[in-house]
Amino acid sequence: MSSDATPNPYADPVAFGQRMQIYRQRRGMSRPVLAGLLGKSPSWVKQVEAGQIQPPKLPMILRIAELLRVRDLADLTGDQSLHIDLFIGPGHPRLAAVKVAVDAFPFTADREAPSAQHLRHRLDRAWAARHEAPNHREVIGGLLPDLIRDAQLAVRQADTGTDRRAAMAILSEVYSLSQFFVAYQPDAALLWRVAERGMVAAQDSEDPHAIGVAAWLTAQAHRDSGPAHLGAADAVTLEALRYLEPRLPDADEHVRAIAGALQFEAGYTAARRGETGAAWGWWDKAEKTARKLPGNYFHPVTSFGRAIMGAHAVTVAVELHQGGESVRQAARADKSVIKSRPRRARHRIEEARAYQLDGQPDTALAALGKAHESAPETIRYNGYARRIVLEQTESRHPERRQRASELAVKLGMLAA
Structure with a gap:
């Protein structure tokens, strides 16, 4: 040779x-x-x-x-026997049915599409279930196939431009709900089809709220794809904010809230990049936006509002790997006022990351246990939680190792 x-x-x-x-x-x-x-x-x-x-x-x-x-x-x-994806959860049993509905491309239909009002009611119920059910993926995974098909049908059968734009706004939001279900599952191509279709439908709807939600989720998809995609996440976020800001003086609460959620996303991406000043600067902007909303306001998609800003501060500190600061923010945050069960569980996971960074693994495991109590399907699909649990199954301390192993069994990472 x-x-x-x-x-x-x-x-x-x-x-x-x-x-x-x-x-x-x-x-x-x-x-x-x-x-x-x-x-x-x-x-x-x-x-x-x-x-x-x-x-x-x-x-x-x-x-x-x-x-x-x-x-x-x-x-x-380099060990090919260690194929463990640290940021992807298991495939949900309902993933195949959702994928079939997303991938279908029918041209004709032998039935009349549901009205926009009917679809809106079903979508609102689906969002409520997403926030209230501990097994939220199971619930929305069962609702999504029919919602996707009916929303697509409503767009095709719209008679006027106004009706079509309204149907497009609903279809975009259905794709947004789908992205919550598909995220962190082993089908990246499906995630991107859902994100891109949601963005196209939102743009065609000309609805500021739909556009903001689609941009918020698309930015997350870019950011979760790895460091090389942080610039794309920023581009989507900042372009959406430039579009929304002139409309905010006359906007309703939902549009102002999605602008605040996008401001935090810009801070999240900056923190992921390690830019401390920019990260906290964007958090401050989002916090000011939240204060302009009613005290009990809760955005139905992003959970944005005053109550979530403490949790967001923990996320920024954790992403900046500031162990002491993240623990201080965790102590200040009031998790009891977070209405959404999966978002509450996500906050517990961020707390666990904070305590793990600060060298408090027992407290981190306790936080993960509370996350599992709140929403088992959130922690099961969270790569950070899985990493902490897996790490502590190798602990030198028998009691900690036992606790981690029991949680690993609950998460499906170890056989019972």
């Missing part, structure tokens, strides 16, 4: 340290920064990357994977 032949990566696999260095450099993170976030010295990071010391144990590998946003553990370790 000639000396310039392409090497076989499986014959001479890349070592763990080299993989870690590659992902760190792709993330644009220096050794001192990664070392500080791991509670290690820069020289330790250098030695691991150079292969001068043994690769760390699983808990540290999981923490490195989260910081470097490595989705599949096998990509970091």
Whole structure:
């Protein structure tokens, strides 16, 4: 074989340290920064990357994977038996039926489409179920196939431009509900079809609220796709805010709330990028918007309102890897006033991340237990929760290991 032949990566696999260095450099993170976030010295990071010391144990590998946003553990370790997607949950039993409804492309129909008022009533009930049911994916997964088909039919049978725009606004919101169901499941292509169709329908509706909601969800889809997509998340968020801001003086509460939700999304993305000043600056803007809403206001899609801002502050601090600050924000946040069960569970997960960052794993596990009590289907599909649980199943402390293992069984990560 000639000396310039392409090497076989499986014959001479890349070592763990080299993989870690590659992902760190792709993330644009220096050794001192990664070392500080791991509670290690820069020289330790250098030695691991150079292969001068043994690769760390699983808990540290999981923490490195989260910081470097490595989705599949096998990509970091090189061990093809460790295919664990840290940010994707299991496939829901109703995913196939929802996918069939999304992918269908009928041209004709032998029935009359439901009225816009009827669809609106069904959609409102579906949103309520999404916020109130502990098994919210199961509930909305059962409702979505018929909602998708009927909303599509309403658009096709609309007689006037006004009727068609109204039907498009409802269809866009149905796709938004679908995105909540499809997110963090093992079908990225379906997630993007839903997000893109929702955005197109919203634009065709010319409805500011529908456009804001679709942009809010599309920005999240970009951000959750990894560091390379943070710019796209920003572009969608900022363009939507430029569209909405001139309309806010005469807008209703829902439109003002979706603008506030988008302001927080800009802060969330900045925090993911490590931009402390920008992250908290956008949080301040969102908080000012929330204060202009009634005290008990709750946005039916995003949960935005005054009550959610404490939870949002925890998220910003956690994404910035500020352990002490995230714990302080968690202590200040009033989770009891968050109306949505899945959003309340999500906040408990963010609390767990805060306590894990602050070196309080027992408190982190307790927070995850409360998240499971609130909405089991939220924690089951959350990659951060799964990572913390998996890490603590390797704890040196028997009681902590036992608690983590019991929670892992509940989440379907370990056999009973």
